[in-house]
Amino acid sequence: MDTNSRAARPVSYFPVSPVMLFPEALGNFSVYLWQGGDFVLYTSSGQKFTTRHRQNLHKNGIKEVYVQGSERAEYEKYIERNLGGILLDETLPIEARSRIFFEATTVVLQDVFDRKLPSALRARHLDRITEIVRNSIKFLAKDNSLSAVAPFISHDYKTYTHCMHVFVYSVALFQTFEMTESEVFEYGLGALLHDVGKAKIPKRILNKRGPLTTAEREIIKEHPVHGVSMCAHLPMTQNTINCILFHHETMDGSGYPAGIRGDNVPLAVRIISLSDIYDALTSDRPYAEAMEPYEALSLIRNEMRENVDMNVFKRFVAVLSGAEII
Incomplete structure (x- = not known):
């Protein structure tokens, strides 16, 4: 530890929880403390952050350390x-x-949705998202994981955070059905990418306050097809593609883009669709305030029962109840 080395002041620093620094893992960034009105070097780039480093922070009651903005990547x-x-x-x-799961997933999804993308997703984006899905599923399968994750679910609607929430809810539901490990992975990937086609919808429409015009609604309805076209060159299974393409299909056939109905809507798609509706209703959107969980579930049960699979809905209520979300 070098608490006497003063670092040259960079343009910016960002705070990091010490929990996000892992003993014996090598990082190509420096870690700083805020002491005496200045940033003080704690560990250097290329130096392993050890158990002793973490213990020292804990012993001194340090809740935040800092990384230079130039080393964020x-x-x-x-x-x-x-x-x-x-x-x-x-x-x-x-x-x-x-918290680590949410921060890591947010970083990856923000890259996909907020930055200027080509007309197709690049393989490196899929590789990063694939790793997120693989690493998350076993964690989310734990009995108390949804309860632990729930406080990190933001109610400020952004496409990338919405996709993360839908992934979390969907995986929790997948675990209640007899699905193979590979199926849960393929469907989970589809859940995380279900709205990727919105990257091609003008933000003036996505973020519009107030009701959409008929023409604007038709443009929004194009996002599932855009999503599939963006992923067409990538090695995805049909299970994943179905989740992206059909997540706005409904049990009564009134959905889009194909208007399929009933059992023709794959089970995993019905799960993602319900998770999608629930998260949208419980988030602050440009045109509507967030509902409380119970209020959103009541609306789905009373006004959307023809659209959703009510057997999936019952399981969803049970999952949320078990996680003390309702």
Whole structure:
């Protein structure tokens, strides 16, 4: 530890919880403390952050450390590289692992949705998302994981956070059905990418306050087809593609883009569709305030029962109840 080395002041720093620094994992970024009105070097780039480093922070009551803004990309790679081991590390509190899961997933999805993309997703985007899904599923299968994750669910609607929430709810539901490990992965990937086609919808429409015009609604309805076209060159199974293409189909055939109905809507799609509706209703959107969970579920049960699979709905209520979300 070098608490006497003063670092040259960069343009910016961002705070990091010490929980996000993993003993014996090598990171290509420096870690700083805020002491005496200045940033002080704690560990250097390329130096392993050890158990002793963490213990010293804990002993001194330090809740936040800092990384230079110029090294954010290296920090994000470090989180993704170590995510699998972290989420399954029983020595870390599940609340800490839940925070790590949300922060790592947000970083990846924000890259996909908020930055300018080509007309197709690149393989590197899929590789990062695939790793997130693989590393998360076992963690989310744990009995108390949804309870631990719930406090991190944001009610400020953004496409990338919405996709993360739908993934969490959907995986929790997948676990209640007899699905193979590979099926849960393929469907989970579809849940996380279900709205990727919105990257091609003008933001003036996505973020519009007030009702959409008929023409604007028709443009929004194009996003499932856009999503499939963006992924067409990538090695995805039909299970994943179905989730992206059909997540707005309904049990009564009034959905889009194909108007399929009943058992023709795959079970995993029915699960994702319900998760999608629930998260949208319980989030603050440009045109509507968030509903309370019970209020949203009551609306679905009373006004949308022809659209959703009510057997899936009952399981969803049970899952949310078990996680003390309602």
